[in-house]
Amino acid sequence: MENYSAPGSPLKQEDPSPTEALLVIPPKPPGEEPKSKVNIWLRSASSLALYLVLGYYLFRSFEMLLLITVIVVFHELGHFFAMKSFRYKDLGIFFIPLLGAYASGSKREVSQKESAIILLAGPLPGIVLGSVLYLLYTNNPDLSIAGISFYTISLSFIFLNMINLVPVYPLDGGQLMNRVFLDEESWVSKAFVFLSAGFLCWIALFGMDRPAYILLIFPAMMLFRMFGDSKLNSIEKKVETAGINLDTSYEDMPDTDYWKIRNMLIEEYPAFKDVPPAPPYQYDSREDKIMATIQSLLHRHLIQDVPLAGKIFLLIIWATAFAAPWLLSVDMSFLHRFGL
Numbered sequence: 001m002e003n004y005s006a007p008g009s010p011l012k013q014e015d016p017s018p019t020e021a022l023l024v025i026p027p028k029p030p031g032e033e034p035k036s037k038v039n040i041w042l043r044s045a046s047s048l049a050l051y052l053v054l055g056y057y058l059f060r061s062f063e064m065l066l067l068i069t070v071i072v073v074f075h076e077l078g079h080f081f082a083m084k085s086f087r088y089k090d091l092g093i094f095f096i097p098l099l100g101a102y103a104s105g106s107k108r109e110v111s112q113k114e115s116a117i118i119l120l121a122g123p124l125p126g127i128v129l130g131s132v133l134y135l136l137y138t139n140n141p142d143l144s145i146a147g148i149s150f151y152t153i154s155l156s157f158i159f160l161n162m163i164n165l166v167p168v169y170p171l172d173g174g175q176l177m178n179r180v181f182l183d184e185e186s187w188v189s190k191a192f193v194f195l196s197a198g199f200l201c202w203i204a205l206f207g208m209d210r211p212a213y214i215l216l217i218f219p220a221m222m223l224f225r226m227f228g229d230s231k232l233n234s235i236e237k238k239v240e241t242a243g244i245n246l247d248t249s250y251e252d253m254p255d256t257d258y259w260k261i262r263n264m265l266i267e268e269y270p271a272f273k274d275v276p277p278a279p280p281y282q283y284d285s286r287e288d289k290i291m292a293t294i295q296s297l298l299h300r301h302l303i304q305d306v307p308l309a310g311k312i313f314l315l316i317i318w319a320t321a322f323a324a325p326w327l328l329s330v331d332m333s334f335l336h337r338f339g340l
């Protein structure tokens with residue numbers, strides 16, 4: 001294990017005695033610098049390349065792979081531009097081979113209204129575009145792009161985005177349910193996430209023509225995250241019991257609070273159990289991970305700004321979008337193409 005003295009520590013100023021050095025509290029590590037846009041988009045491009053390579057082995061059809069990729073990109077761009085309009089930082093789109101993609105961004109103060117718009121900005125435009133293309137197809141069944149008929153293109157847009165509206169976490173519909181209609185900190189929300197994980201396991205194993213074991217990645221990640229969050233919640237309560245204010249930003253946190261929380265984290269969190277507590281006040285080689293975990297303990301502000309009328313309006317939008325195939329009198333046998 002590698003340890004090194006904290007930058008800016010008085011150890012470098014007047015050469016105090018070793019005993020005095022142990023008692024000098026250095027500043028907390030500087031917060032994370034804004035991520036380079038070049039690095040973010042380089043990661044996005046790399047994940048897209050891997051997604052395309054592995055996707056080709058799955059579909060064995062470049063045309064279908066291109067269609068699915070266009071739908072995924074169109075969907076995620078909706079999330080991306082919605083987050084950008086609400087001043088999210090570190091924005092990027094990252095592709096998960098064989099599974100899909102996600103738009104990523106960060107913001108400390110999040111409102112329910114903004115979250116609802118961001119979550120619906122992914123599937124709704126795809127369903128609207130798919131519906132328009134389907135109406136064009138009904139007027140001219142010979143329409144096609146790159147050898148793919150408007151029928152296939154339109155229904156692919158509709159159904160893939162409609163699936164995202166299913167109220168199961170972590171799909172967009174499930175996140176909308178959890179963020180706007182449930183209290184994320186309540187046991188009801190945790191039960192909802194747990195039941196969602198169970199439902200996804202059932203879908204992966206029994207819900208399609210043949211088991212799709214790769215889909216088990218989602219419930220496994222959800223349960224792993226729930227376990228980690230449970231541990232962090234117990235540490236958070238201990239920190240608050242000690243009188244430390246977590247309702248602050250990392251930049252405004254006093255240096256003394258950082259080192260106090262750090263010691264509690266080392267004592268309670270298995271990943272850091274072999275890190276020496278302070279004093280001596282020295283940074284560890286994993287200080288960046290310790291700092292990130294401490295930042296995750298700080299309270300995120302969720303603004304409850306969707307009244308009952310707003311929730312009813314969101315339900316109407318969700319139900320209308322979800323009912324698009326029936327409103328368009330679509331032949332539901334198309335679902336067989338998705339193994340449903």
